[in-house]
């Protein structure tokens with residue numbers, strides 16, 4: 020369920036899971052992943068995910084040069100001479116999540132601890148780009164899971180957020196991809212992800228509502244099926260730490 024709150028005013032308490040809780044978890048997830056590729060399909064085929072090549076970088080620089088001309092600037096003036104290169108490098112970094120894989124990122128940091136209580140990493144800052152305007156949206160992610168004996172290195176949860184955020188995204192898909200990735204690597208009893216973000220395409224332009232923020236959630240397994248577990252998670256992400 021997605022909650023959109025304008026100017027921080029009306030954050031709802033009722034983050035419910037979606038309606039497919041009766042299906043076997045694994046096959047449901049596989050179906051969901053298959054029907055929700057990282058990038059839009061093109062002519063029915065999934066786009067190839069590959070590292071930015073030198074040729075691609077050159078094309079990006081040419082495009083920036085053209086944009087500078089198109090806004091009436093002189094791309095040859097001193098202050099703008101290096102701008103196409105800078106923008107191309109910035110874009111390469113901001114979309115670097117396309118070149119990462121879950122396997123490399125986790126790097127085997129999965130430990131059999133026999134721990135079965137909730138693990139939550141809160142307030143993971145993230146920056147992403149919306150796929151509609153290629154403008155930033157940024158905020159905080161909260162990622163929790165209830166282990167099934169196995170736990171993952173804590174930093175890996177933040178790295179998963181980072182990998183999917185460094186792509187062209189919509190917030191709902193980003194939230195779901197993070198939850199599915201944790202499900203895939205750990206097969207835990209449940210996963211919950213909440214993301215709170217502010218979209219520059221709604222602040223700097225368009226509807227121009229600075230201060231509005233969007234909350235999205237993805238709940239899997241026990242977080243979806245058990246209201247108490249979900250409430251415990253929601254209370255924990257609201258709790259103010261004393262340090």
Ligand SMILES: Nc1nc2c(ncn2[C@@H]2O[C@H](COP(=O)(O)OP(=O)(O)OP(=O)(O)O)[C@@H](O)[C@H]2O)c(=O)[nH]1
Pocket residue numbers: 149150151188189190191218220221224225226
């Ligand atoms: N659901 C969702 N929508 C998003 C996200 N990021 C941007 N958008 C929206 O994508 C929509 C694109 O709408 P369009 O009408 O095609 O584009 P537009 O004319 O630029 O729309 P406005 O932003 O309303 O000016 C806008 O409503 C954006 O607010 C996101 O992460 N999730």
Ligand SMILES: [Zn+2]
Pocket residue numbers: 149150151152153154218220221
């Ligand atoms: Zn946008």
